[in-house]
Amino acid sequence: MRLLVTGGAGFIGSNFVRHVLAERRDVHVRVLDKLTYAGSRDNLADVLDDARLEFVEGDICDQATVESAADGADAIVHLAAESHVDRSIISAEAAVQTNFVGSFRVFEAARAAGVQRLLHVSTDEVYGACLGEPFVETDPLEPRNPYSATKAGADHLAHSYFVTHGLPVVIARPSNNYGPWQYPEKLIPFFVWRALRDEHLPVYGDGMQVRDWLHVEDHCRALLLLLERGAPGEAYNIHGGDERPNLATIRIILDELGKPEGLIRHVEDRPGHDVRYAMDASKLGALGWEPRVEWESGIRATVRWFAEHRDWMERATARGKAYFEEWYAGR
Ligand code: NAD
Ligand code: TYD
Secondary structure, eight states, X not given: OEXXXXXXXXXXXXXXXXXXXHHOSSOEEEEEEOOOTTOOGGGGTTTTTOTTEEEEEOOTTOHHHHHHHHTTOSEEEEOOOOOOHHHHHHOOHHHIIIIIIIHHHHHHHHHHHTOSEXXXXXXXXXXXXXXXXXXXTTSOOOOOSHHHHHHHXXXXXXXXXXXXXOOOEEEEEEXXXXXXXXXXXXXXXXXXXXXXXXXXXXXXXXXXXXXXXXXXXXXXXXXXXXXXXXXXXXEEEEOOSOEEEHHHHHHHHHHHHTOOGGGEEEEOOOTTOOSBOOBOOHHHHTTTOOOOSOHHHHHHHHHHHHHHTHHHHHHHHHHTHHHHHHHTTTO
């Protein structure tokens, strides 16, 4: 199988590339990645020498670049995105360009290449905040922040390409991921980074917002399954199956690092903050998948991984210095 992975130098992308190289001998993986602040060759360092992996630096918003990267591919896993809600609140520009326009370019390139499968990686955030029963795939999309709106737009476009052009698109909707190589702007690695330096942890509002944490290895297993067995035109929820308020996760981080709870500081809430994400993933379960990594031990192991990779965190946070200064000023 010849695979194009967009965003393969990011958090989930690098884990997925490693997973597919380990699980499938007969695979050629071409990564297309712009190497924004969130992406780095660092994240793929241990597999870059693998002859089955090819790295192309380029922007999915450039049609010729994506078409050339997709040429000869049997399938595409589309992960490239501007993935952070807070950044999309400061400015939605990059998210609109990459998540919506860039996805459009990927869908066009997939058509031109005649791929057998396009796995479009979306998010649970497209459903909006969950105030009742966990969302199922047929629920309406009601995104509430600029990031999730651009992702929902791409989902609609993907579905339209299936209906109109017969593009064999499968849509994945994962919940909040955690694990090695996550860029330290997201809750878990960011708070590990701050706690290690004895800096306060800026908890938005009361910290009782609920997230359903999915370990990135469980996610990658689900993505490979959907790539090979997902039905074209269908969307699949992927969850960790374990909803937790943010403060519970934060307390585990502090406990694992042996740091005091006095580091917690409640700060101004994120505008449009979704209070809860929750999904039913039984459709994916019917294909034989279930999450394996237990929440607390998974979080603890992840915290240890970051603590053992401080150089990596140093390099990654240095790339986001201006953002951290702007967003957290006064928080
Ligand atoms: P990430 O921010 O860690 O990585 C994104 C990667 O995309 C980076 O390597 C970046 O360089 C690359 N990229 C960005 N813009 C690009 C462009 N214009 N052209 C080419 N490459 C570009 O993100 P992630 O957490 O790995 O998320 C991957 C996908 O999964 C995204 O589509 C995201 O919306 C989705 N997702 C993530 C989570 C999560 O918890 N991290 C949850 C649900 C869905
Ligand atoms: P995040 O990792 O940004 O993921 P998402 O917004 O996509 O769910 O945030 C996870 C939760 O942690 C979310 O409820 C916001 C909260 N949070 C804070 O309280 N403080 C922070 O500094 C960050 C980055 C997140």
